[in-house]
Amino acid sequence: MAQNPASTRPDASRRSERSRRAIYEAALALVGEVGYPRTTVEGIAARAGVGKQTIYRWWSSKADVLLEAFLDLSAQAAEQAADGGAEYAIPDTGDLAADLKAVLRATVDELHDPRFEAPARALAAEGVVNEQLGREFVATLLAPQLQLYVRRLRAAQDAGQVRPDVDPRIALELFVSPLAQRWLQRTGPITHAYTDTLVDYALGGLAPR
C-alpha cells in the first residue's frame, strides 16, 4: 500500500522479512493493548526491536503499517479458515435466508473477537477521516467481502427467490449496513438474533402482504 513516490525507493528484494513480521505483530499487539491513538511509531519500532527508519522506509504512517498488518492478519485467518482450499464464498444451500443468517452470525462472532476488534476499529476510524486510507481499506477488505453477497444474491435471483429487478449491490446493504453501523457507532447490541431479524426484514419487507 501507499508507497513513497519515486524519489529513491528502497530495494524491496533486500527487505528483511524478519523485521516485517515483527513490525506487524508489534503494531497489532500495541493497538490491542493501549489503543490506536497511544500506539506510536516509536513504540512499534521499540517493541519490534527495529529501527524507526525501517518503518519509515517501507510505510508512510502508522495507519499504513496497521492497514498492512491487519491485511496480513486477515489473509492468515482466511488461509486458516479455508485450510489452503482457497474457495471463498457464501454457501448456497438453496435457502437464501438460512445462508445469509449463517454468514452474518459468523461475522458477528468475528466482530466480537478481540484480536480483530481493536485494529479493525482503528482502521475504520482512520478511514472515516483519511480518505486515501479509507478507500484502500474499503477496496482491499470491505469490497471483496461485499462482492460475495452480490454473487449469492445473483444466484438467488436466478433461482427466482429474489425479484429480478433488485440491484444486489444495494440489496445487500439492507442487512450488512445495519450491522456495520451498530458496530462502528455502537448504536445497538450485536447478536445472532439481531442479524437473523435483519435478514427476515430485508428479504420479506416491512409492509404487510
Place this chain on the structure above:
Amino acid sequence: MAQNPASTRPDASRRSERSRRAIYEAALALVGEVGYPRTTVEGIAARAGVGKQTIYRWWSSKADVLLEAFLDLSAQAAEQAADGGAEYAIPDTGDLAADLKAVLRATVDELHDPRFEAPARALAAEGVVNEQLGREFVATLLAPQLQLYVRRLRAAQDAGQVRPDVDPRIALELFVSPLAQRWLQRTGPITHAYTDTLVDYALGGLAPR
C-alpha cells in the same frame, strides 16, 4: 459533556460567553480547513484569541470541544429550520414511503453540505475509537434523530401500513444504516435515487410476492 472531575471545578457563572463562542467558531473553522488531526488545541486557542487554559478549564480534550461546537452548530441549524418553532418530527402525509424518501433526501443534502461534512466526519471517526465520546455523540445527536423514525414507523403500524410484529428500532436501520455506511466508509455514491431505492426495498422486501 465530560467535565473535569471534582477537584476545583470552575465557576460557570463567571464564564466568558465571548470566549466560548470564539472557541466554537475557531474549532469548526479549523477542522474544516486543515482537518481534524491537524487541528490542535493550541491552534484553536490562537485563532479564538484565547489562552490555552481557558480551553482546558472548560473542556477535557479537543474532541470534547468539537463535540460541543458541533452540537451548538446543529442546534442553531435546527432552530433556523424550525424557525423558532419546536416540533421536530418526520412529516406524516399518510404515505410512508413518500415521507421517508423526503426526509432521507434532506439528509443526503445535509451530508453534502461542507459546513457539516468535516466536523461530522471527525466526530464520527473519533467516536469509533473513543468509546466515551462515541456514546456521547450517539446519545446527543444520533439517537434523537433515530427516535423520529421510530415514531413515524409506529404511526405507520397503527395505520396498518407496516406489519405489527416489526420492531421499528430495527426496521429503521434498513434504510438509515446503508446511507450511514456509504457516508462513513465511502462504499458507494450517495444520491436521492439511492435513498429512494432503499426505502422501496426496505418497505417491499426483496423476495417476489
Place this chain on the structure above:
Amino acid sequence: MAQNPASTRPDASRRSERSRRAIYEAALALVGEVGYPRTTVEGIAARAGVGKQTIYRWWSSKADVLLEAFLDLSAQAAEQAADGGAEYAIPDTGDLAADLKAVLRATVDELHDPRFEAPARALAAEGVVNEQLGREFVATLLAPQLQLYVRRLRAAQDAGQVRPDVDPRIALELFVSPLAQRWLQRTGPITHAYTDTLVDYALGGLAPR
C-alpha cells in the same frame, strides 16, 4: 549570546532561573564526564530535568549553551577570586619579569584544573572551526585577559623597562601564545619552569648582547 533572530522571540522576563542554572551545571558536568562530542542537547536536558525545548528556546546550539555556561563559571570564579573587591589586573610590583611569571604560573595552574579543562578545550575547538562562536569566545573571554597584559606592559614602558617602540599587543604574544599553543595542540609540557623561561626569553631576546 547568539539569539534566535526576530521571529517570535521568547519573553526573557519570564525565564526560569532555576532551569538556566540547572542547564549550565548539566552542560559543564557532561562535558567534563563524557567529553564534548558525546555531550548531547538531549543529555543536558535530561540531566538538568528540563525539556529539550527549554534549551532550544534560549540557545541555538550546544556550543552556545556551553559558551554561556563557561562564561558563567568564569564570572563566578572571578568574583570568588576578587571576593567582591572587583580589582582585576596584573600586579605591578615594579619587577615586570616577576609579575609576568607570577600571572603565567597561575594560568598554568588553571589550565591544569579539570573543572576548566574540558569545557575550555571544547569551546576552543569549536571556535577554531565555527567562526561566529570563535569570535564570541575571543571577545568575551580571551580579549579581556589579553588587555590586562597590554596595560601592564604599558606601565612597564612608562617605567622605562620596555622599549617604547614596542607594540604591547604584539609583545604579549611572545609569552602568552606559546603557552596557548602547547595547551591547545599539546606540542609540549606546560610547567612553571616553562613559562618562566618564556618570560626570560621574551624580555631579554635571544640574541647575545
Place this chain on the structure above:
Amino acid sequence: MAQNPASTRPDASRRSERSRRAIYEAALALVGEVGYPRTTVEGIAARAGVGKQTIYRWWSSKADVLLEAFLDLSAQAAEQAADGGAEYAIPDTGDLAADLKAVLRATVDELHDPRFEAPARALAAEGVVNEQLGREFVATLLAPQLQLYVRRLRAAQDAGQVRPDVDPRIALELFVSPLAQRWLQRTGPITHAYTDTLVDYALGGLAPR
C-alpha cells in the same frame, strides 16, 4: 594511521588505489564546501562513488580519513615545491632574522590558501578535543616543521648569533606560536609585517639594551 585492531585486518595489497584517491578528494572537497561538522562519512562515500564499508575498512573515523587526506595533500604540495628534490630546510644565508622572516612569510601565505584553510582548521579543531588525533596531527605535520626551526636555530647558535644557553625548542615558539594562535583563534590579523615584527621582538627582546 589508526588501524583497525587485529581481528581480520584487510589485505592492503588488494586495496583499490582508485577508491583511496577518490575518498581523499571527496573528503577534502566536502570539508571545503560544507565545513567539517557537516561532512559525513556517508557523504564522502557517495561523492567518491564508494561503499561506506570501503571507508570503514581502511579508516576508523572521518577525522582519520581527513587526516590522511590532508597528509597526502601536504605531501603532494611539498613534492611540487621541492620539485622531486628532497632537501627540506629553512635556508641559511647567514642572516637569521632574514631567513626566519622569509619562512614565516611563506607560512602566512599558506595559511591564507583556501585549499589548506578548511581541512587544516578542521583537523586542528578535532585535535584540540580528540587527544589521539591531536597527537597524530602534531607528530606527523607540526613536529617535523618545528624541527626545521630547531635546526636553523642551532646553526645560529654555532655561528654565535643566538645565546648558547637558549633552548631552541622553546625559542622557536616565540615567533611560531603567536602566528599559530592568531590563526587558530582569530585573535588578530595575519600579515607579513606582523611576522616580521615577531622575529624582531623575539630575537632582540623587549627590554631596552
Place this chain on the structure above:
DNA sequence: AGTTAACCGAGACGGTACGTCGAGTCTTCCT
C-alpha cells in the same frame, strides 16, 4: 583455466540524536 577468497559498490539494518510540534500544567499579570 577454474576455483576461490577478498575487495568492491550498494544499501538495508538497529540505533542515537537531532530540532520541531503539540499536549497539558503552571505562573504572571491584567480586567
Place this chain on the structure above:
DNA sequence: AGGAAGACTCGACGTACCGTCTCGGTTAACT
C-alpha cells in the same frame, strides 16, 4: 476569579548519520 499570554516538562514526530551487516559483482592469486 476568569482570562490572555506564554514558559514549562514531557513525549512523539520524521530525518540524518552512525557503524555493522549482507548482497551480488568483479578481480587477483592459487590451485
